[in-house]
Structure formats: C-alpha cells, structure tokens
Amino acid sequence: MLEILDGGIQTTIQDCGRAGYQAIGIPPSGAFDNFAFRIGNLLVGNDTGGPLLGRKPGDAGIEIMSARFKVRALKDMVISITGADLTPILNNEFVPMWKAITFRKGEILSFNFPRSGCRAYLCVAGGINVPQYFGSRSTYVRGRIGGLGGRPLKSGDIIEVGEPKRPLKELEGREFKKREIPVYPHRQEIRVILGPQDYLFTEESIDLFLKTEWEVSLKADRVGYRYVGPKLDFKPVPEYLQKVVGKDPSNIVDDPTIPGSLQWCSTQLICLVVDAITLGGFAKPATVVGIDISKLGQSFAGDVHRFVPVSVDEALKATEEVEEKISEDYVVVR
Amino acid sequence: MVVYKKTAYRPLGEKSVLIEFGDEPSLLLNFRVVAFNLAIKESDIPGIVEVNPVIRSLAVIYDPKVISREKLVKELKKVESEMKELKELPSRLIKWPFWYDDPYTRECAKAHWDNWPHDYGGGCETNIEFLAKYNGMTVDELIKKHSGTDWWVVAVGFTPGFWTAAPLDPSVRIVGPKYKIPRTWTPPNAGAIGTAGIFFCMYSIRGAGGIPLIGISPWNTYEPEQKNRIFKDSPVFIKVGDRVRFIPIGEDEYREIRRKVEEGTCDYEANIKSETFNVKEYLEKYGGKI
Numbered sequence: 227m228l229e230i231l232d233g234g235i236q237t238t239i240q241d242c243g244r245a246g247y248q249a250i251g252i253p254p255s256g257a258f259d260n261f262a263f264r265i266g267n268l269l270v271g272n273d274t275g276g277p278l279l280g281r282k283p284g285d286a287g288i289e290i291m292s293a294r295f296k297v298r299a300l301k302d303m304v305i306s307i308t309g310a311d312l313t314p315i316l317n318n319e320f321v322p323m324w325k326a327i328t329f330r331k332g333e334i335l336s337f338n339f340p341r342s343g344c345r346a347y348l349c350v351a352g353g354i355n356v357p358q359y360f361g362s363r364s365t366y367v368r369g370r371i372g373g374l375g376g377r378p379l380k381s382g383d384i385i386e387v388g389e390p391k392r393p394l395k396e397l398e399g400r401e402f403k404k405r406e407i408p409v410y411p412h413r414q415e416i417r418v419i420l421g422p423q424d425y426l427f428t429e430e431s432i433d434l435f436l437k438t439e440w441e442v443s444l445k446a447d448r449v450g451y452r453y454v455g456p457k458l459d460f461k462p463v464p465e466y467l468q469k470v471v472g473k474d475p476s477n478i479v480d481d482p483t484i485p486g487s488l489q490w491c492s493t494q495l496i497c498l499v500v501d502a503i504t505l506g507g508f509a510k511p512a513t514v515v516g517i518d519i520s521k522l523g524q525s526f527a528g529d530v531h532r533f534v535p536v537s538v539d540e541a542l543k544a545t546e547e548v549e550e551k552i553s554e555d556y557v558v559v560r
Numbered sequence: 561m562v563v564y565k566k567t568a569y570r571p572l573g574e575k576s577v578l579i580e581f582g583d584e585p586s587l588l589l590n591f592r593v594v595a596f597n598l599a600i601k602e603s604d605i606p607g608i609v610e611v612n613p614v615i616r617s618l619a620v621i622y623d624p625k626v627i628s629r630e631k632l633v634k635e636l637k638k639v640e641s642e643m644k645e646l647k648e649l650p651s652r653l654i655k656w657p658f659w660y661d662d663p664y665t666r667e668c669a670k671a672h673w674d675n676w677p678h679d680y681g682g683g684c685e686t687n688i689e690f691l692a693k694y695n696g697m698t699v700d701e702l703i704k705k706h707s708g709t710d711w712w713v714v715a716v717g718f719t720p721g722f723w724t725a726a727p728l729d730p731s732v733r734i735v736g737p738k739y740k741i742p743r744t745w746t747p748p749n750a751g752a753i754g755t756a757g758i759f760f761c762m763y764s765i766r767g768a769g770g771i772p773l774i775g776i777s778p779w780n781t782y783e784p785e786q787k788n789r790i791f792k793d794s795p796v797f798i799k800v801g802d803r804v805r806f807i808p809i810g811e812d813e814y815r816e817i818r819r820k821v822e823e824g825t826c827d828y829e830a831n832i833k834s835e836t837f838n839v840k841e842y843l844e845k846y847g848g849k850i
C-alpha cells in the first residue's frame with residue numbers, strides 16, 4: 227500500500243484509457259504520455275496495455291503533473307519513475323529514472339520541481355489496485371469516474387497495490403535502454419494528418435498553420451491545449467450555412483471530435499487531448515497523430531509546437547516503431 | 561440539397577474515419593446517421609473499436625492492426641450501399657419531467673448577468689423571459705410550444721450524457737442568441753435553447769455553457785454512481801434516435817421526483833416506451849421542411 231502525504235497539483239491514477247464510450251460523451255482519458263507510462267509498467271513487470279483509443283488498458287499507475295507530490299511506502303515494493311524529470315528524491319538522494327528500484331516500507335518519495343517535461347509516471351510492481359470503471363482504472367475528473375473516487379489524489383489517501391507478477395528481486399535494477407530515453411525539448415515537431423475540415427480554410431491559412439511555431443498557452447490541461455499564434459482564415463461560407471451556424475466561419479454543425487483533434491475556435495487553436503470533449507462545432511484543420519499526443523503531455527506554457535503533415539501510412543509506421551520499443555528487448559538488466 | 565450526393569469519408573487521425581452525410585443540422589441527415597449506426601453494429605466488419613454518431617456524421621474508430629483503412633472504408637461503403645430506403649427506426653419515447661422557469665436556472669442567469677449579449681430592457685430578468693419576448697410570445701406560450709412536440713435526440717456527448725435534440729414539428733422554432741461570454745457554470749440537468757433555435761440541449765455536469773437556459777429537470781442525465789435502476793448498465797441511458805416529450809412540472813413535483821432520484825428509487829422506466837418511429841410517414845408529411 228501507498229500513503230499519499232501531499233497530492234500535489236493534479237495527480238491522478240491512470241492506465242491506457244477507457245475506449246468505447248465516446249458515443250455517451252465519455253472520453254478515453256488514460257496516461258497523457260502513453261509511451262513513458264507504458265515503459266514504466268514494462269520495467270516493473272506489469273501489463274503494459276496498448277495505445278490510446280485501443281481496448282488494452284493494462285495496469286494502472288500514477289500520473290504526476292509539474293511538481294510537489296509526496297508518498298510513503300507502507301510495505302516493500304519495486305517502483306519505476308518515467309516521463310518528466312520532476313526531481314524525484316528518496317532518502318535525501320536523487321532517484322534514478324527509467325529504472326526499477328526498491329521502495330522500502332516507511333520510506334518517503336517526493337517529486338519536487340520540473341527539470342524537463344511536465345508529467346511524471348510512478349509505476350509499482352503489481353499495479354495500482356483500484357476498482358475498474360467500465361473496463362479501465364483511468365481517472366476522468368470532470369466525469370467523476372475511475373481512479374480513487376473519480377478525483378485527483380490528496381493527502382491522507384491510502385492506495386492499494388496489486389500482486390507483483392514476478393519476484394521483486396528479479397525486477398530490481400531493470401533499466402530502459404539509455405539511448406532510447408526520450409528528451410522533452412521546448413521546441414517540438416508534432417505530426418498531424420490533415421482533415422477532416424482542412425478544405426474549409428484558405429490555402430494560405432493551411433500553409434500558415436503548418437509554418438507557424440504555435441506557442442502553448444497557460445490554458446492547457448487534460449481536456450485541451452490552447453495555443454497562441456496567428457489568425458487563420460476561411461473560404462466564404464455558403465449562405466445556406468450562414469443561416470444555421472451564424473456568420474463566424476469557424477462554426478460548423480457539431481460533429482465528432484477525438485483526442486488529437488485540432489479545433490480552430492473563432493480566434494484560437496485548441497488541441498483536444500486525453501479528456502477531450504466528444505463533439506464540437508468548430509472547424510478542424512488536422513488531427514495530431516496518437517503517438518505525438520505524448521509530446522503535448524510533456525509540454526508547458528511557452529513551449530513551441532510546429533505541426534508537420536504526414537500520411538496515414540507514415541503515421542502507422544511511426545506508431546509501429548514506437549510500439550516495438552515497449553518490449554523486453556529494450557530492457558537492460560544490470 | 562441537404563444530403564450530399566456522395567457521402568464524404570474524411571480522415572480523423574490515423575485510426576478513425578469521419579463519415580458525413582451533409583453539413584446542415586437536418587433531421588433527414590440524422591435519420592441516416594441512426595440507420596447507418598445500426599447497420600454498422602449489425603455488420604460483421606472486424607476491428608471497429610467504437611462509433612460516435614453526431615447529428616449529421618459518424619466517427620468510426622478502428623484498430624489498424626486488425627483492418628486497414630482501405631479495407632474498412634470499402635466495407636463501410638458496402639454497408640452503406642446495402643442500406644434500404646428509410647422506412648422506420650426503433651425509437652423510444654421518453655416523457656421527461658421538466659420545471660420551466662425554475663429558480664435554479666434563474667439564479668444561474670442572474671449570476672452571469674454581464675455575460676448576456678443583450679440589454680434585458682422591458683423588465684426581462686431571466687433567459688426564458690428574454691427568449692419569449694425575442695420570439696414574440698409570453699413565457700406560457702413558449703412553454704406550451706416547447707412541450708407540445710417530441711424532440712428527436714440527434715447527439716449524445718460533449719460532456720458525459722449531454723444531449724442535443726431537434727423538434728419533430730418543424731414549426732417549433734424558438735430562436736435565441738448565444739452568451740457573449742460563456743457562463744462559468746450551469747446547474748446539472750438544466751435545459752437550454754441551442755444555436756439557431758433548432759436544438760435543445762440538456763446539460764449533464766456543472767460545466768461552462770453558452771446558450772440560454774429555460775428550465776431544469778429533477779432527473780439525472782448522467783449518473784456515474786449508477787444508483788437508479790435505469791443507470792444499471794451505463795451512467796447514461798439516453799441515446800441518439802430517442803424521442804423526448806417534456807412534461808411541465810411545478811415545484812412540488814420537482815421536489816418529490818428529485819427526492820426519489822437522490823434516494824436511488826426513481827422509476828424512470830415508467831416514463832419510457834419502446835416504439836417504432838415511422839420515418840417514411842414523417843418524411844411524407846414534413847420532408848420539405850426539415
């Protein structure tokens with residue numbers, strides 16, 4: 227068991243998400259940085275689940291945003307910390323990341339200030355054992371479901387840990403290949419697939435959309451990331467549509483959205499992410515490729531994104547390359 | 561023409577396809593969406609993870625390891641071409657208790673006074689009073705009109721359980737402006753008049769909102785705790801293709817039903833009837849007007 231001593235800014239229990247319920251308005255949720263989270267589970271011998279919007283939730287872990295989270299072990303366990311470097315400290319020493327380590331009964335692990343990236347993952351051998359809600363343990367705070375009571379963790383919470391799948395001694399010291407550890411630079415290229423409504427924008431605006439270095443604004447959470455950037459323009463709206471959606475050319479009759487949907491909302495670009503709304507009335511020039519939603523999860527206000535168009539085949543090939551790394555072949559045992 | 565000559569299949573990321581029958585908020589398109597959604601469910605296309613039907617289009621999310629995009633689109637087009645002429649659709653009739661012009665939505669309107677785009681003038685103090693005046697009727701007339709038709713549910717979602725419906729009687733066109741600045745909160749289970757007045761929306765959680773409120777229901781739209789029997793299998797029971805008839809209630813009834821909802825003993829089922837909706841007959845009557 228784990229005892230939460232400080233819940234931090236927004237710490238939630240997540241797995242790889244709850245697919246299948248967007249038709250009733252429930253987004254998949256799940257770890258915002260799917261890759262870092264799954265490597266964390268891999269190192270401690272857990273079920274690594276699958277990509278976002280799939281049907282493999284895998285074991286659950288803890289997503290910690292930005293800073294200030296403190297937890298005590300109530301029994302001996304093996305853990306791993308992946309994703310953002312939030313200066314994790316155990317026994318007055320910096321903890322090695324991307325490595326399975328022992329966390330002994332009574333010890334306190336703290337996360338402090340962000341040195342690189344935005345979201346860290348704490349995985350425990352055996353997984354975080356909270357009840358599943360519709361096939362997943364992921365917390366969706368707005369919908370009050372999943373995790374612990376559908377809310378972020380707070381001090382005083384006691385969390386159950388499941389039964390490790392392998393002896394702890396076997397897990398200790400397992401590391402992710404050093405050269406494969408991702409870095410989280412302030413400037414990132416984000417791959418997108420154009421559409422579904424790129425045709426509503428002027429050609430110049432689509433060029434501008436792809437050329438611009440979009441700055442992540444302060445309004446960025448698990449629902450959406452708002453960007454600061456130039457204004458995009460539209461082709462003239464036919465009169466029959468003006469009558470029903472109004473004069474603002476970015477308004478369309480509502481249609482489905484998914485995590486990764488880039489919406490142009492009157493004057494601002496918003497990328498919907500893991501806790502996305504499931505439908506919307508704004509034109510969408512492109513969709514971020516699933517694996518690059520992880521990059522958004524590691525970005526802060528002020529970071530800069532450039533959107534790079536790829537084909538569906540290129541996106542799937544890149545996804546395959548990422549999936550290959552989530553395997554024992556990439557684990558080094560010292 | 562409301563319906564595209566050729567259905568549009570558009571990319572929505574690398575493992576999702578958006579199928580669009582048209583770009584207008586028309587019931588004609590939604591009937592097709594409902595029928596296509598049912599046909600996809602009955603088909604044996606492998607690899608489909610979920611389908612999200614919304615007003616005029618559907619998102620089909622699939623597992624690209626099981627089926628390629630080319631194959632999926634080919635299969636979906638086959639299902640589409642085999643769809644017969646729309647004659648009837650299964651559709652439940654739900655009698656939804658609703659307290660028009662209630663103190664909760666009045667309070668919410670008051671709290672967001674400065675976000676409203678118009679000068680209230682003429683003594684209007686609430687969204688519903690304004691809407692009545694704007695549409696040239698009294699509040700009572702608006703309630704009579706609003707509760708005098710069945711509302712076809714065209715979309716579920718945005719937030720969990722949030723639903724959008726259009727009136728089956730096309731003469732019910734209650735129009736209203738959007739908020740200048742969205743409200744920061746909305747009472748759960750409050751109902752509002754959507755953009756261009758052809759839609760009604762039911763809020764499910766205490767979220768932000770941008771369209772004028774007309775009342776509140778004692779029923780939960782979304783119940784993650786699944787206390788009442790209707791929510792046993794899902795925290796949301798309403799679905800696209802249902803019809804809602806609003807039953808105007810007053811304060812006493814509201815409190816009585818609300819008490820049962822909170823206890824977990826509310827008999828929603830007594831107000832729900834499974835029926836078949838005759839699309840053909842409906843289109844013969846209203847086809848040119850929707």
